[in-house]
Amino acid sequence: MSEKRCTFRFGGFLLARRCRTLCPPVVVLFIVMLIPMLLARGVSAQQEMHDHPAPKHLGIVSFPTSCKPEVQSGFETSVALLHSFAYSAAEASFRKVAEKDANCAMAHWGVAMTYFHELWDPVIRPDLLPRGREEMRQAERIGGGTDRERGFIRALAAFYDQEPGLRVSKYESAMGELAAANPGDVESQVFYALALLASASPFDTTHANQKHAASILEPLFRKYPQHPGIAHYLIHACDNQEMAQQGLAAARAYSKIAPSAPHALHMPSHIFTRLGMWSDSVASNQAARRAAHSQGDIGEELHAMDYLVYAYLQEGRDKEAGEILQQLRAMPSLSAGDFKTAYAAAAMPARYAVERRQWKDAAAIIAASGAPPHVAAVAVWAQAIGLARSGHPAEARAPVERLRDIELQLRATGGEYNVYWAAQVEIQALEAAAWSAQAEGQAQEARNLLRKAADQEDAIEKLPVTPGPIVPAREQLGDLLLEQKQPRAALGEFKIALVNAPKRRGALAGMSRASQALAGGE
Secondary structure (H helix, E strand, O other), X not given: OOEEEEEEEEOOEEEEEEEXXXXXXXXXEEEEOOXXXXXXXXXXXXXXXXXXXXXXXXXXXXXXXXXOHHHHHHHHXXXXXXXXXXHHHHHHHHHHHHHHOOXXXXXXXXXXXXXXXXXXXXXXXXXXXXXXXXXXXXXXXXXXXXXXXXXXXXXXXXXXXXXXXXXHHHHHHHHHHHHHHOOOOHHHHHHHHXXXXXXXXXXXXXXXHHHXXXXXXXXXXXXXXXXXXXXXXXXXXXXXXXXXXXXXXXXXXXXXXXXXXXXXXXXXXXHHHHHOOHHHHHHHHHHHHHHHHHHOOHHHHHHHHHHHHHHHHHOOOHHHHHHHHHHHHHOOOOOOOOXXXXXXXXXXXXXXXXXXXXXXHHHOOOOOOOXXXXXXXXXXXXXXXXXXXXXXXXXXXXXXXXXXXXXXXXXXXOOXXXXXXXXXXXXXXXXXXXXXXXXOOOHHHHHHHHHHHHHHHHOOOOOOOOOOOOOOHHHHHHHHHHHOOOHHHHHHHHHHHHHHOOOOHHHHHHHHHHHHHHHOOO
């Protein structure tokens, strides 16, 4: 059967695909230009095509549906965007499919999926919940044309219909049933793997869900090396110290699969950070930042900037890190209410001050007004550490107490997401209290508090939004032991810290100081 190259337009977007005569296409190569911020502002696709004529790439996705043949390519374009977490652009693209085919139930499924940010913030925003439910009502009213489509719709409806604490687990269970019923369907398997990652507990240090997801994705990655979701979710599955090396191939591939998606350019740095590959992380996030900026994606730009600051500091490139901070301060209208944006904006100045041991600068950091409590805690922690380590333990008591209040507030809110952040804030409070105790001459108390913080932190995985703690508690414990003239004990802690977070500058420097002290007979 002969094949030819077909080009056509979806809205204002130029698309290309391989076409087989006599048969509908099942594999689509998407070459699109999407600018999420412009779409959000209502600029038409035709205007975007006029302003940005160069097509871009999102990868290869095949997702057959019972919708009209003329919207199939548009639907798969939307799914490709969804797999790279380009949520605003994906929503606009799915809506165009729904406009062209009023009986395409899966288009409404797609819109509702763009509100469910499974790995960034699985607790769906209150303003998006009713919108998602309405889309699912429409999908259920229309009804999928196949059992497989109805399975996708049932799974997402289970998410939107459940109480907050059950949504993700019910969705994962329903996606597991769909994947089992459709073992040969790529998208059923890929979305199930993502659901496993969304439901993975950060308190499970065996990484059971991550390993299950990887076992699904790795054979698919070999068979479909240009699929954006497979590479993307493999990176997330391996974003832990145990599995990081296993994710390196996907990290190397993803930015080449979907180079028009800023998130695809950034994601390799999750693995690079785990492995201490700082130059690779810098290059990854420089590219991601440029792409996000050109597309007006402030959240993705801030996310890349945070990882850039982290990597620059590990390479000793303090000047470049400082320039990122200056650029951050010049950025207008940052939304403190948006978690991804707010976290990056809070973490960067804290990293810059604390990593460089500029305690007075850290003490001057103030939480942004309106920031979520677990984001505000980053600034409060930096202030407490800065005060304690600059010789003002009495003044540090107030921010330490505020950290404890934030922890209690988060625990009272309930839900595993808030429990996770409460545990993180508890660790921050222990660290700050330890340095205050050290400043007050309570050496044993300081060691006890910081060791407890280190042990607790080692038992919890980070979430994808962060490259890691501002300074790992285990590394701080080594630093504390050095201050207490215990270089041998400090050396042991730094070695553990470097296993958990390879090639961190602070731990390497601490290890060198401890070795020198031991050689000098201290």
